[in-house]
Amino acid sequence: RKEVEQDPGPFNVPEGAxxxxxxTYSNSASQSFFWxxxxxxxxxxxxxxxxxxxxxxxxxxxxxxxxSQYISLLIRDSKLSDSATYLxxxxxxxxxxxxxxxxxxxxxxxx
Amino acid sequence: DGGITQSPKYLFRKEGQNVTLSCEQNLNHDAMYWYxxxxxxxxxxxxxxxxxxxxxxxxxxxGYSVSREKKESFPLxxxxxxxxxxAFYLCASxxxxxxxxxxxxxxxxxxxx
Numbered sequence: 394r395k396e397v398e399q400d401p402g403p404f405n406v407p408e409g410a411x412x413x414x415x416x417t418y419s420n421s422a423s424q425s426f427f428w429x430x431x432x433x434x435x436x437x438x439x440x441x442x443x444x445x446x447x448x449x450x451x452x453x454x455x456x457x458x459x460x461s462q463y464i465s466l467l468i469r470d471s472k473l474s475d476s477a478t479y480l481x482x483x484x485x486x487x488x489x490x491x492x493x494x495x496x497x498x499x500x501x502x503x504x
Numbered sequence: 505d506g507g508i509t510q511s512p513k514y515l516f517r518k519e520g521q522n523v524t525l526s527c528e529q530n531l532n533h534d535a536m537y538w539y540x541x542x543x544x545x546x547x548x549x550x551x552x553x554x555x556x557x558x559x560x561x562x563x564x565x566x567g568y569s570v571s572r573e574k575k576e577s578f579p580l581x582x583x584x585x586x587x588x589x590x591a592f593y594l595c596a597s598x599x600x601x602x603x604x605x606x607x608x609x610x611x612x613x614x615x616x617x
Binding site: 397424425427434435436437438439442480482484489490491492494495496497 | 554592613
């Protein structure tokens with residue numbers, strides 16, 4: 394089983410739709426959680442950190458469920474420019490710290 | 505502007521040659537990382553450094569070497585011992601504080617023929 398798992402998609406949604414992605418992790422020493430956005434042939438860019446209380450940034454909402462060991466990303470009112478791959482990243486801390494990346498969920502927003 | 509720079513953006517080499525990829529950051533971050541990304545796969549950690557003059561192997565260090573002589577710089581050498589060097593190489597850095605957010609450079613796409 395992979396340490397961080399994501400549905401690869403693609404998720405094809407119309408403009409204006411709401412879409413949600415989940416990411417599950419297996420290491421109970423996971424301490425910090427992040428969502429990154431990666432456009433084709435570009436570097437990942439930090440979208441948002443995920444806090445225990447959940448957090449929102451404009452149309453984006455991230456949630457953490459430690460009991461079930463998953464994080465989620467909700468995108469409301471999807472724009473064409475939201476089309477990208479969304480990477481789930483988990484930071485595991487046990488002595489030293491290490492980032493573990495999911496393989497990403499591909500989103501296509503259609504006109 | 506603060507950020508991470510990687511050069512070159514594209515690099516072509518013949519098999520059997522060593523090649524060094526540059527990574528520089530002016531974010532005053534202590535930690536720096538090298539990842540490799542292959543199509544359809546997640547990022548895999550090659551090497552990381554949490555402090556100057558110290559670095560540790562990641563999950564796929566074989567065939568690679570690094571140095572960390574300055575806080576700002578973390579060059580990666582892809583040696584001829586690396587069996588499948590063609591990939592997208594990403595350098596990242598993070599502050600050693602509670603946020604632990606990583607920031608990435610634009611990447612170097614290496615093609616070895």
